[in-house]
Amino acid sequence: VPQYARPLAQLIESLERLPGIGLKSAQRLAFWLLQADDESVQALAAAIANVKRAIRDCSVCFNYTDEDLCPICADARRDHSQVCVVADARDLMALERSGEYRGVYHVLQGLLSPIEGVMPDNLRIAELLERVKKGGIAEVILATPFTVEGDATASYIADLLQPLGVRVTRIAGGLPVGGDLDYADQVTIARALEGRRRVGADASP
Amino acid sequence: VPQYARPLAQLIESLERLPGIGLKSAQRLAFWLLQADDESVQALAAAIANVKRAIRDCSVCFNYTDEDLCPICADARRDHSQVCVVADARDLMALERSGEYRGVYHVLQGLLSPIEGVMPDNLRIAELLERVKKGGIAEVILATPFTVEGDATASYIADLLQPLGVRVTRIAGGLPVGGDLDYADQVTIARALEGRRRVGADASP
Numbered sequence: 001v002p003q004y005a006r007p008l009a010q011l012i013e014s015l016e017r018l019p020g021i022g023l024k025s026a027q028r029l030a031f032w033l034l035q036a037d038d039e040s041v042q043a044l045a046a047a048i049a050n051v052k053r054a055i056r057d058c059s060v061c062f063n064y065t066d067e068d069l070c071p072i073c074a075d076a077r078r079d080h081s082q083v084c085v086v087a088d089a090r091d092l093m094a095l096e097r098s099g100e101y102r103g104v105y106h107v108l109q110g111l112l113s114p115i116e117g118v119m120p121d122n123l124r125i126a127e128l129l130e131r132v133k134k135g136g137i138a139e140v141i142l143a144t145p146f147t148v149e150g151d152a153t154a155s156y157i158a159d160l161l162q163p164l165g166v167r168v169t170r171i172a173g174g175l176p177v178g179g180d181l182d183y184a185d186q187v188t189i190a191r192a193l194e195g196r197r198r199v200g201a202d203a204s205p
Numbered sequence: 206v207p208q209y210a211r212p213l214a215q216l217i218e219s220l221e222r223l224p225g226i227g228l229k230s231a232q233r234l235a236f237w238l239l240q241a242d243d244e245s246v247q248a249l250a251a252a253i254a255n256v257k258r259a260i261r262d263c264s265v266c267f268n269y270t271d272e273d274l275c276p277i278c279a280d281a282r283r284d285h286s287q288v289c290v291v292a293d294a295r296d297l298m299a300l301e302r303s304g305e306y307r308g309v310y311h312v313l314q315g316l317l318s319p320i321e322g323v324m325p326d327n328l329r330i331a332e333l334l335e336r337v338k339k340g341g342i343a344e345v346i347l348a349t350p351f352t353v354e355g356d357a358t359a360s361y362i363a364d365l366l367q368p369l370g371v372r373v374t375r376i377a378g379g380l381p382v383g384g385d386l387d388y389a390d391q392v393t394i395a396r397a398l399e400g401r402r403r404v405g406a407d408a409s410p
Contacts, residue, residue, distance in 0.1 A: 015212045
């Protein structure tokens with residue numbers, strides 16, 4: 001291992017702990033930070049130091065926020081009768097990026113996984129039921145991923161919502177747009193076949 | 206653009222300014238930091254905040270250090286009569302990683318580039334000449350890269366060192382080990398041909 005001055009070695013070690021950052025990337029980032037203007041470097045350090053203190057859970061949907069409500073729950077232009085259930089804030093942001101969804105969210109903060117010890121009580125499922133019971137919600141869209149955990153979590157929640165008289169839907173699985181059939185795994189192809197719809201003049205919506 | 210809480214948006218923006226980190230990576234890192242244990246996050250923030258303050262130039266070779274001498278110049282087991290001239294500390298570390306070099310370094314802190322306004326006075330060339338004039342140096346190895354700027358810088362320095370009676374060498378250019386001829390660019394192939402050596406029983410070293 002090359003001999004770095006201690007403060008530089010510490011920076012490289014800290015950067016290397018970040019996900020997707022190996023030793024080479026950590027070294028590159030450290031050298032870049034040494035050359036960068038002091039203002040940017042201090043802004044980055046402050047942003048990292050502050051983020052955990054400043055961010056908490058939205059009191060309604062459990063998305064990240066620095067106020068009582070997250071920016072989406074606080075937005076009166078969103079459709080508050082439509083609630084999209086997601087595993088985490090990253091999935092929420094992926095849906096936001098599509099620009100297709102105008103409702104609000106409910107962030108479970110994980111997926112059921114008995115193997116990893118994640119049980120219903122570890123997720124924000126009780127809070128979702130409370131939200132629905134309070135009324136004003138017409139549809140709950142289950143947008144957990146199409147994995148064993150994502151499907152199990154969606155089924156579990158669907159069963160609990162059934163008696164509450166709310167419309168419960170699951171996002172569609174199938175071939176990704178632009179994706180080649182040849183490259184798709186067999187489970188995705190099976191799901192795409194299973195979810196097939198009639199097309200043409202006599203197709204019903 | 207999705208609506209992030211302000212402290213989260215600021216963190217993502219700061220991370221996105223890092224080299225090789227796009228929006229998606231910045232988001233991934235930000236969410237990871239939100240979930241990471243507080244100790245690691247604060248250690249990273251402190252390492253970033255401190256590095257520019259704590260690091261200065263080695264008074265001999267201009268490598269990064271937090272003391273008067275860098276760890277290499279301070280190491281009595283290194284051969285201080287052999288000085289390898291590199292563009293920057295990253296190249297120095299690349300040479301260190303090879304484990305092949307036991308001499309010391311001189312970090313130019315850049316390469317000559319009239320187009321970008323980098324002139325001899327902007328580099329640590331005068332300091333290199335002073336070092337050689339002081340005596341005790343048997344060989345200067347020019348290890349700037351094989352680019353227009355790297356070659357020009359090496360030639361410029363070689364001309365200045367000529368009258369000082371020190372042995373001046375340039376690292377070898379050629380095909381990378383494990384590199385396929387088919388994938389090498391023509392300049393590399395030309396340099397590999399030009400630098401060819403006799404092999405076999407009667408080859409002189």
